[in-house]
Amino acid sequence: MINIRNFQKKIPLTQNKGNFLPPKLIIKLGKFVWTELWHLMMSRLAPRNQSGDYIRPSSQLRSFIGTEEGNPYQPAAGRYHLYVGLSCPWAHRTLIVRALKGLEAAISVSVVSPSAVSGGWVFNQPEEGCHTLAQLYELSEPGYSGRCTVPVLWDKQTKTIVNNESAEIIVMLNSEFNEFAVNSTLNLYPEELKQKIDWWNEKIYTSVNNGVYRCGFAQSQEAYNQACNELFATLDEIDAVLETNRYLCGSNLTLADVRLFTTLFRFDIAYYGLFKCNRRRIRDYQNLGAYLRDLYQLKEVAATCDLESIKQDYYGNLFPLNPGGIIPIGPDMAYLLEPHDRNSISKGAVPQKSEIN
Secondary structure, eight states: OOHHHHHHHHHOOOOOTTTOOOOOHHHHHHHHHHHHHHHHHHHHHOOOOTTTBBBBOOOOOEEEESSSSSOOOOOTTTTEEEEETTTOHHHHHHHHHHHHHHHHHTTTTEEEEEETTTEEEEEEEEEEEEHHHHHHHHHHHHOOSSSOOOOEETTTTTEEEEEEEEHHHHHHHHHHHEEEEEEEEEOOOOOGHHHHHHHHHHHHHIIIIIHHHHHHTTTSHHHHHHHHHHHHHHHHHHHHHHTSSSSSSSSSOOOHHHHHHHHHIIIIIIIITTOOOSSOOOGHHHHHHHHHHHHHHHHHHHHTTOHHHHHHHHHHTTTTTTTOOOOOOOOOOGGGGOOOOOOTTOOOSSGGGGGGO
């Protein structure tokens, strides 16, 4: 290992005298080495195209739970298990729907933790004979070579992964376990709103949910500029819609709101600074800020939010974005408990008894 202090003693800070490298060459060398290493690490963390745009790989395990004849995955209480990471916005969706529907007794949960050493998710204690999420994927799909991501909807009966796509898991949690749900009448994906929900989901996924990652993982200035402009154009559009609608699709809470919330909750904590999404904070938006407080103040939603896990994971484990590993003290998120005053906009199918205020 290089002793930096001894190395620095050999390098004069004044003009070059003799055979020592001048500081400007040290800087150029350092920038070259770090840039090359950064691109190498980012290529593994965030695959990109030739323009430097981040390209998120698709989920590969896409079976469904349902009552159709011949479907090996029939709804049942106690049969299915969720593996989630508390910092992951995609996994967070599943925890929120599980809580809102009241499925805690029917579907169990295990929390996995990110490992900066192995670069993947690890179990806090062995499960199914596995120590890492990658081993669980291998147990389910021998020879599996895709990404080992959360959330995972696991079938304890067949020892297989049913699905690892959060957008599909939350649809199943909303509709396929009603006979076991405490809030069985709550429908977050009603037939009459499906087209509108799907439209919002597509728009928000591209520009916001994945848009913040396209900003943070961009590997060219052009890619970043495009992603950042699209992100804030969509946030501005949503803010305008929320001036007259309590929720994205009107007066009822839907899966579109759940999918947006998990990004909004992380925005001021991580995306604003670490991912360079710093044109504006969510709390600075008149309607979006109040909307975020409205959703957070559902006690089931608040119970799924872990501020410290989010900061530890994003700032502590995304080494190429924060090589020093310093975890910020802020931001102060106490404002989420301030009155949102959105009840007057409209009343809808929301479990009002759950509101804090």
